[in-house]
Amino acid sequence: MSQETYLTGITTTGTPHIGNYVGAIRPSVDSSKDRSRRNFYFLADYHSLAKAEDPERIHRSGLEVAATWLACGLDTDNAVFYRQSDIPEIPELTWILNGVTAKGLMNRAHSYKAQVQANEESGSSDPDKGIIMALYNYPILMAADILMFKATKVPVGRDQKQHMEMTRDIAQRFNHRYGDLLVIPDAEINEHTAVLSGLDGRKMSKSYDNIIPLFSDEKKLRKLIMKIKTNSLEPGEPKETEGSTLFEIYKAFATEDEVRDIEKRYADGIAWGEMKQVLFEYINEHIKPARNEYNRLINDPAIVEQELVKGAERARELSVPYLREIRHAIGIRKLG
Ligand code: TRP
Numbered sequence: 001m002s003q004e005t006y007l008t009g010i011t012t013t014g015t016p017h018i019g020n021y022v023g024a025i026r027p028s029v030d031s032s033k034d035r036s037r038r039n040f041y042f043l044a045d046y047h048s049l050a051k052a053e054d055p056e057r058i059h060r061s062g063l064e065v066a067a068t069w070l071a072c073g074l075d076t077d078n079a080v081f082y083r084q085s086d087i088p089e090i091p092e093l094t095w096i097l098n099g100v101t102a103k104g105l106m107n108r109a110h111s112y113k114a115q116v117q118a119n120e121e122s123g124s125s126d127p128d129k130g131i132i133m134a135l136y137n138y139p140i141l142m143a144a145d146i147l148m149f150k151a152t153k154v155p156v157g158r159d160q161k162q163h164m165e166m167t168r169d170i171a172q173r174f175n176h177r178y179g180d181l182l183v184i185p186d187a188e189i190n191e192h193t194a195v196l197s198g199l200d201g202r203k204m205s206k207s208y209d210n211i212i213p214l215f216s217d218e219k220k221l222r223k224l225i226m227k228i229k230t231n232s233l234e235p236g237e238p239k240e241t242e243g244s245t246l247f248e249i250y251k252a253f254a255t256e257d258e259v260r261d262i263e264k265r266y267a268d269g270i271a272w273g274e275m276k277q278v279l280f281e282y283i284n285e286h287i288k289p290a291r292n293e294y295n296r297l298i299n300d301p302a303i304v305e306q307e308l309v310k311g312a313e314r315a316r317e318l319s320v321p322y323l324r325e326i327r328h329a330i331g332i333r334k335l336g
Pocket of ligand 1: 007008009010011044047141142145146154155156160163
């Protein structure tokens with residue numbers, strides 16, 4: 001069997017939280033060390049334009065996201081770690097893919113449709129009110145990210161399934177018209193990866209404002225964990241682990257033996273205050289070395305920049321000649 005190429009993008013909006021860590025960062029860092037496959041990880045900074053965020057926020061988020069991945073141990077000798085905007089071939093390929101992408105396909109994108117629906121529900125006379133092309137074209141840029149490096153496997157969350165189907169559709173149309181130049185990728189959606197709940201018990205998400213930033217300092221981490229919602233059972237009363245956010249988060253970090261021990265303490269009626277203390281100490285110890293490294297990198301962004309420059313050089317060794325081939329195939333080439 002030929003070697004698999006794994007590729008995944010991380011949007012640079014917001015500060016990485018423990019839900020991101022468990023769901024995406026930790027599995028990807030493990031994967032980056034696997035020498036049997038090629039790995040590409042990149043900061044999807046042009047994708048951040050779909051949300052029209054503040055420039056300073058986007059810039060800061062890029063640093064935070066990159067520093068987080070590096071601090072968590074991403075193997076940048078094995079994996080290629082780069083910034084999307086350092087690869088000019090990606091937006092070029094995006095434009096080329098525009099030539100084979102049906103507008104109707106984009107009309108069906110969930111995130112676009114959600115905004116149209118919101119406009120309709122608010123009684124607006126224009127269903128496209130406030131919708132920018134960077135949102136509408138988002139799936140085409142994502143397709144270019146993936147197709148640029150001939151990815152065969154794309155590990156993503158369930159919410160990205162439709163984007164992956166669109167990528168395959170776009171690539172197939174291209175190949176049909178111009179010859180088999182693009183590699184058709186598969187999504188890899190891991191159903192077993194834990195999805196963590198946030199402070200209020202809903203899914204941990206920046207948009208619900210219920211996150212625990214991965215590298216909060218000790219004081220902040222303690223404060224946030226103390227805020228996690230519990231039920232009103234008293235100390236000494238047996239408690240269910242099922243549906244307990246404290247337990248769920250603990251389980252995502254601890255070993256099987258440790259989890260079994262905590263299950264017993266739930267049955268014995270551990271007080272919520274005590275469980276919060278246990279969880280705080282556990283996470284705090286677990287992330288301490290990476291947090292020190294994170295703080296070092298945040299205070300010395302030139303180190304992070306250097307890593308990204310190294311990654312971009314490696315990435316462009318592939319993207320430059322490949323884009324030349326693609327342009328040739330579509331008839332954009334020198335005259336003589
Ligand atoms: N859209 C993805 C997300 O929001 C991020 C992303 C951009 C991506 N380009 C990608 C993921 C390419 C995988 C492959 O999570």
